[in-house]
Amino acid sequence: MKKKKSIKYIIGDIVGLMTCFFVFIVPFIFMLVNALKDRREANRLSLALPEMPQWQNFVEVFKTGDYQILTAFKNSIILTAFSVLGLVVFSAMAGYVIQRRKDRTTKIVNTLVMAGLMIPAAILPTIWVMQTVHLYKTMPGMILVEIALQTPFTIMLYRGFMSTIPIELEEAAYIDGCTPFSVFRKIIFPLLKPVTATVVILDAVTIFNDFTNPLYFFPGKENLTVQVTLYNFMGQFSSSYNMLFADVLIITVPMLVIFLIFNQKIVDGMVAGSVKG
Amino acid sequence: MNKKKIYSSWFLAPSMIVFSVFFLLPMVLSLFFSMTVWNFNGFEFCGFDNFIMFFKEDSLRIGIRNSLLYAVLTCVLKLVLAFFIALFLTSKIKTKTIQRSIVFFPNLVSTVAVGITFSALMHPSKGLLNKCLEFIGLNGVDWLGNTKIALFSVIATDVWKGLSIATIIFIAGIQSIDKTYYEAAMMDGANFWQRLKAITIPLSRSSMNSIILLSFIGGLRSFDLIWSMTGGGPGFATDVMASIIYKQYAAGYYGLSTAGNVIMFVIIAVIAFPLQRFLLSKEVD
Numbered sequence: 319m320k321k322k323k324s325i326k327y328i329i330g331d332i333v334g335l336m337t338c339f340f341v342f343i344v345p346f347i348f349m350l351v352n353a354l355k356d357r358r359e360a361n362r363l364s365l366a367l368p369e370m371p372q373w374q375n376f377v378e379v380f381k382t383g384d385y386q387i388l389t390a391f392k393n394s395i396i397l398t399a400f401s402v403l404g405l406v407v408f409s410a411m412a413g414y415v416i417q418r419r420k421d422r423t424t425k426i427v428n429t430l431v432m433a434g435l436m437i438p439a440a441i442l443p444t445i446w447v448m449q450t451v452h453l454y455k456t457m458p459g460m461i462l463v464e465i466a467l468q469t470p471f472t473i474m475l476y477r478g479f480m481s482t483i484p485i486e487l488e489e490a491a492y493i494d495g496c497t498p499f500s501v502f503r504k505i506i507f508p509l510l511k512p513v514t515a516t517v518v519i520l521d522a523v524t525i526f527n528d529f530t531n532p533l534y535f536f537p538g539k540e541n542l543t544v545q546v547t548l549y550n551f552m553g554q555f556s557s558s559y560n561m562l563f564a565d566v567l568i569i570t571v572p573m574l575v576i577f578l579i580f581n582q583k584i585v586d587g588m589v590a591g592s593v594k595g
Numbered sequence: 596m597n598k599k600k601i602y603s604s605w606f607l608a609p610s611m612i613v614f615s616v617f618f619l620l621p622m623v624l625s626l627f628f629s630m631t632v633w634n635f636n637g638f639e640f641c642g643f644d645n646f647i648m649f650f651k652e653d654s655l656r657i658g659i660r661n662s663l664l665y666a667v668l669t670c671v672l673k674l675v676l677a678f679f680i681a682l683f684l685t686s687k688i689k690t691k692t693i694q695r696s697i698v699f700f701p702n703l704v705s706t707v708a709v710g711i712t713f714s715a716l717m718h719p720s721k722g723l724l725n726k727c728l729e730f731i732g733l734n735g736v737d738w739l740g741n742t743k744i745a746l747f748s749v750i751a752t753d754v755w756k757g758l759s760i761a762t763i764i765f766i767a768g769i770q771s772i773d774k775t776y777y778e779a780a781m782m783d784g785a786n787f788w789q790r791l792k793a794i795t796i797p798l799s800r801s802s803m804n805s806i807i808l809l810s811f812i813g814g815l816r817s818f819d820l821i822w823s824m825t826g827g828g829p830g831f832a833t834d835v836m837a838s839i840i841y842k843q844y845a846a847g848y849y850g851l852s853t854a855g856n857v858i859m860f861v862i863i864a865v866i867a868f869p870l871q872r873f874l875l876s877k878e879v880d
Contacts, residue, residue, distance in 0.1 A: 327686070328689075330691055338694050419599070438815075438860075440814045444621040446635055448617075466616070529822075548708060
């Protein structure tokens with residue numbers, strides 16, 4: 319009986335790994351081998367190994383359009399870093415108050431935020447607003463829009479985590495004469511560290527991989543982000559798949575590195591976040 | 596000390612200002628602008644013309660149908676597949692950690708990159724997918740070029756990419772179920788399906804609800820995958836609400852584009868909010 323069970327699990331292992339391999343790994347191998355082929359070979363779109371690995375494809379991609387991919391990386395990194403910074407600070411403060419104080423103001427705020435989780439952005443009026451305050455096509459404007467759009471999700475995570483922090487700590491600090499802000503800064507914010515890690519990873523991946531919003535709110539030759547460059551490459555290199563896949567790889571690598579470093583943290587963090595959310 | 600002073604409203608101010616100016620205000624403005632012919636310099640009121648146009652023109656109306664189809668199908672497929680994958684990955688198999696990581700992986704690849712890769716895999720004459728079909732003696736399919744199939748090909752790709760999140764939410768839900776329920780059920784001689792029906796499904800209800808809502812709303816809003824795989828084509832076969840909003844914007848019909856946005860709000864308000872109510876009411880604590 320026992321033996322039969324363990325054989326069943328081994329078969330499960332094998333079938334599971336094979337399915338994983340064909341469904342999730344093969345597309346990735348496909349990108350990799352084709353990024354290393356020359357043009358003629360890559361356009362056959364096969365899974366065969368390259369005859370001669372063409373490492374210069376990657377150099378080529380960087381050189382394209384006067385090193386525009388470097389500009390794009392710079393923009394994407396600035397956009398991601400500042401948006402995530404803003405989101406962490408603003409949403410932690412809001413989530414803290416929404417969870418601790420239950421009155422009419424926080425109820426209204428909470429309802430608006432939850433509605434924001436579902437409703438998509440009204441795109442053209444957003445551009446109109448940005449233009450009115452002279453932030454359209456600027457980096458600060460783009461950062462503010464990303465913050466606004468990710469705020470509901472981020473507040474939700476912080477609010478959920480706040481409920482696990484005992485209120486007695488704050489009360490003690492007040493009796494000792496701390497100001498509301500220093501209580502938050504010195505006591506609450508350090509305790510929020512686990513959820514902050516989740517927020518940083520999830521928001522960074524979302525914003526770095528965002529294509530739609532930069533397409534609308536950050537157009538212009540100087541204002542490229544990596545996803546928009548990738549999309550432009552699609553038109554430019556429609557007949558040289560090797561360049562296209564080399565670009566795909568270059569853009570995926572930063573996320574892959576994050577994934578390899580934080581592998582378990584990401585999955586655990588998401589599990590924790592979704593349970594409490 | 597009073598709560599209002601300790602938990603000062605100033606803490607809410609920064610996020611609420613940004614959220615109001617760049618999300619709520621545009622949303623309210625869209626109700627007005629959807630009834631005008633406008634550009635960023637001026638507007639002219641035109642009543643409900645934009646909405647009438649939206650429902651009259653086939654090329655616009657198809658977006659509503661496609662968006663709904665897309666949302667329902669991706670939602671159902673992700674729910675069912677993710678449930679069984681999660682069940683498998685919470686069982687006693689040995690390689691579950693590595694398999695979980697592999698399943699999570701597509702989540703990190705950007706949607707545009709996924710779109711490019713799958714368009715290549717679905718290439719009608721050279722694509723790997725058709726090569727496999729030929730190998731087992733079947734005729735190849737024009738995955739993205741056939742108007743009847745294209746939308747479903749994009750939906751399948753969306754499921755491939757979105758499966759990871761749904762699976763992780765399910766794993767969390769299934770792991771939090773008290774093991775003693777299963778022990779008691781085994782004692783009473785309940786078989787696998789009975790345990791599934793009586794314990795796992797009802798007790799992972801809240802994960803199920805999150806997945807339904809997340810993927811349904813995500814499906815209604817979907818844009819980048821469709822845009823990078825088919826651009827709405829062939830013809831208008833894969834146009835969804837979000838791609839129509841973009842096309843009308845690119846063509847300079849700002850009023851129509853904004854009306855598309857408002858229709859999306861209405862669809863979400865009419866379907867998603869009651870759906871959420873319904874799902875929450877069914878949840879067992």
